[in-house]
Amino acid sequence: MNITEPATIVDVALGDRSYEIAIGAGLISEAGERIAAVRPGVRVAIVTDTNVAAVHLPALEASLDAAGIAATPIVVSAGETSKSFDGLQHVVDGIIAARLERHDLVIALGGGVVGDLAGFASGIVRRGMGFVQVPTSLLAQVDSSIGGKTGINTPRGKNLVGVFQQPALVIADTAALDTLPEREFKAGYAELAKYGLIDRPEFFAWLEASWREVLSGGPARTHAIAEACRAKAAIVARDEFETGDRALLNLGHTFAHALEGATGYDGGRLVHGEAVAIGMVLAHRFSARLNQASHDDADRVEAHLRAVGLPTRLADVPGGLPGAEALLAYIAQDKKVSRGALTFILTHGIGQSYIAKDVPAEQVLSFLKESYDP
Ligand SMILES: NC(=O)c1ccc[n+]([C@@H]2O[C@H](COP(=O)([O-])OP(=O)(O)OC[C@H]3O[C@@H](n4cnc5c(N)ncnc54)[C@H](O)[C@@H]3O)[C@@H](O)[C@H]2O)c1
Numbered sequence: 331m332n333i334t335e336p337a338t339i340v341d342v343a344l345g346d347r348s349y350e351i352a353i354g355a356g357l358i359s360e361a362g363e364r365i366a367a368v369r370p371g372v373r374v375a376i377v378t379d380t381n382v383a384a385v386h387l388p389a390l391e392a393s394l395d396a397a398g399i400a401a402t403p404i405v406v407s408a409g410e411t412s413k414s415f416d417g418l419q420h421v422v423d424g425i426i427a428a429r430l431e432r433h434d435l436v437i438a439l440g441g442g443v444v445g446d447l448a449g450f451a452s453g454i455v456r457r458g459m460g461f462v463q464v465p466t467s468l469l470a471q472v473d474s475s476i477g478g479k480t481g482i483n484t485p486r487g488k489n490l491v492g493v494f495q496q497p498a499l500v501i502a503d504t505a506a507l508d509t510l511p512e513r514e515f516k517a518g519y520a521e522l523a524k525y526g527l528i529d530r531p532e533f534f535a536w537l538e539a540s541w542r543e544v545l546s547g548g549p550a551r552t553h554a555i556a557e558a559c560r561a562k563a564a565i566v567a568r569d570e571f572e573t574g575d576r577a578l579l580n581l582g583h584t585f586a587h588a589l590e591g592a593t594g595y596d597g598g599r600l601v602h603g604e605a606v607a608i609g610m611v612l613a614h615r616f617s618a619r620l621n622q623a624s625h626d627d628a629d630r631v632e633a634h635l636r637a638v639g640l641p642t643r644l645a646d647v648p649g650g651l652p653g654a655e656a657l658l659a660y661i662a663q664d665k666k667v668s669r670g671a672l673t674f675i676l677t678h679g680i681g682q683s684y685i686a687k688d689v690p691a692e693q694v695l696s697f698l699k700e701s702y703d704p
């Protein structure tokens with residue numbers, strides 16, 4: 331049973347599109363009250379996936395019902411394939427069939443897949459409806475539910491079609507993570523640690539000491555998620571549309587996307603957060619190799635992620651990888667290469683990451699070659 335603790339509130343300051351993130355154990359059972367408070371008299375559609383519907387939909391429906399909010403569930407298949415034009419059509423059709431109006435709300439109950447899909451649908455039905463995120467994966471609670479990026483994949487690549495659509499409210503029930511598979515939890519942990527590595531060295535040190543309590547739940551988990559939300563909210567408030575600083579959120583992601591591409595986006599081999607864990611270690615090692623940071627910091631990052639149970643090296647990818655040239659090709663595909671130079675998020679040390687716009691491709695290649703055999 332969920333034990334309700336007082337919610338921690340984090341503000342996302344975006345002028346007239348500002349909103350609150352409420353974080354705490356048991357908050358799904360208070361969602362109806364919170365939604366009624368921001369949008370009195372509203373009707374809603376709840377977009378969720380098959381896995382999440384089985385464990386958390388009844389509690390959300392009961393809470394909405396108790397607050398007098400009529401709700402229509404729209405359930406999609408669990409998994410990335412729902413972030414497609416077919417999945418979008420299903421969700422859009424469900425919202426219209428429920429006769430929701432422009433001022434009504436779409437609630438995303440689930441991980442990043444549901445959040446991105448439902449958010450996009452809410453942004454285009456009736457030229458833009460209201461939207462509430464109820465993230466249920468750790469990745470969604472610390473990353474995808476905040477900041478307003480929504481969208482779907484196309485056969486030519488991930489996240490190529492979408493809109494910026496900020497939610498009106500985010501409700502992160504930290505106890506909902508108790509049903510998340512451990513592998514997914516750890517994958518989300520990589521994104522959590524990312525915020526310490528970007529610009530919060532004290533947070534990274536706190537995680538090194540407290541990660542076991544974060545995994546087991548309770549106040550430490552809520553604290554960690556709230557700190558991550560503060561970190562992301564601060565970056566998004568500075569640079570909502572990613573013209574500058576928001577790119578720091580891609581720490582480790584250039585390498586990660588190459589690893590995901592090289593493993594055919596096969597989650598059985600590598601899930602996104604695992605790729606990010608390896609990518610963040612590589613970003614620190616590469617920075618050290620370029621004399622920007624110390625090898626000790628890279629060792630520290632690797633030791634922590636490894637202790638948590640995340641992969642940290644190319645050799646950890648099950649089923650093997652293609653050679654360094656092939657990985658570089660994935661990186662060049664992911665990034666705009668201008669005159670042989672690549673943009674990377676590098677670091678001067680833990681919590682001191684920066685955007686490097688002119689990294690020569692041949693330095694990346696020689697670093698990758700070394701990384702196969704550290
Ligand atoms: N919009 C953004 O800013 C942003 C940022 C990062 C990632 N993303 C996107 O997020 C997606 C990945 O998100 P994800 O890792 O949450 O994947 P996901 O939504 O597929 O969830 C992972 C798995 O966990 C299950 N699940 C979720 N919550 C659960 C719970 N409480 N109990 C039991 N099972 C649960 C899901 O059904 C799924 O099988 C990707 O599509 C990625 O592109 C978006």
Ligand SMILES: [Zn+2]
Nearest residue numbers: 521583602606
């Ligand atoms: Zn990520």
